[in-house]
Amino acid sequence: MRLDDEDMNRVRTPDVMTDEQFERLAQAADSLAGTLESSAGLHDEMEGHLPGAAAHAVRDRRLAAAEREAAAAYRRRELPSDEVRRVIRNNGGDPERDAAMEQREIDAKRHETEVALREMAVGVRQQQLDDREEFRTARRDDRDRHAADRDRHAADRQRRADDRDRRADDRDRRADERERRADQREVDYEVEHPRGPETPAS
Numbered sequence: 001m002r003l004d005d006e007d008m009n010r011v012r013t014p015d016v017m018t019d020e021q022f023e024r025l026a027q028a029a030d031s032l033a034g035t036l037e038s039s040a041g042l043h044d045e046m047e048g049h050l051p052g053a054a055a056h057a058v059r060d061r062r063l064a065a066a067e068r069e070a071a072a073a074y075r076r077r078e079l080p081s082d083e084v085r086r087v088i089r090n091n092g093g094d095p096e097r098d099a100a101m102e103q104r105e106i107d108a109k110r111h112e113t114e115v116a117l118r119e120m121a122v123g124v125r126q127q128q129l130d131d132r133e134e135f136r137t138a139r140r141d142d143r144d145r146h147a148a149d150r151d152r153h154a155a156d157r158q159r160r161a162d163d164r165d166r167r168a169d170d171r172d173r174r175a176d177e178r179e180r181r182a183d184q185r186e187v188d189y190e191v192e193h194p195r196g197p198e199t200p201a202s
Helices: 005-010 019-045 053-075 082-090 095-192
Strands: none
Touching: 019 053, 053 082
């Protein structure tokens, strides 16, 4: 928490304060300084999304430094300097403004989360579409490959059938040639050995 003027009035006479009281004040200042440093870091992250975030971070760090100086003074059993008190007083938080800033931070974080979720959903959907297209392409390629195999087998069968037909034609042609030569031999024989007149039966 930030020490206000009333708190400071209570520590205007360090001689009447105990070491334990000074240490409590120092610990409170250190704790606030740590909180302010964390707030400054958060505002650094939000600089690109939240108007005024950079200025808020600078203010938080300036106030954190003042709180650490105040803590060091308390541990020396001293009051913070007038300059330190002025920085703490002038840079103290405005509850309404800080609440509005915090709400804007929450809204910005929510928006970032929603955007990230949408991007994730789009990525998942795109991956599903890619997987589906890859499956369809693989199935189409498989059908084409099987069709090509069937066509190749059919062409092989047709070629073997054509070979068989050609061989059958060759056999028929050779058989015709043999018959023609046999007929020619018979004709030649008849010419060379004519038959005599037949003798009538008695």
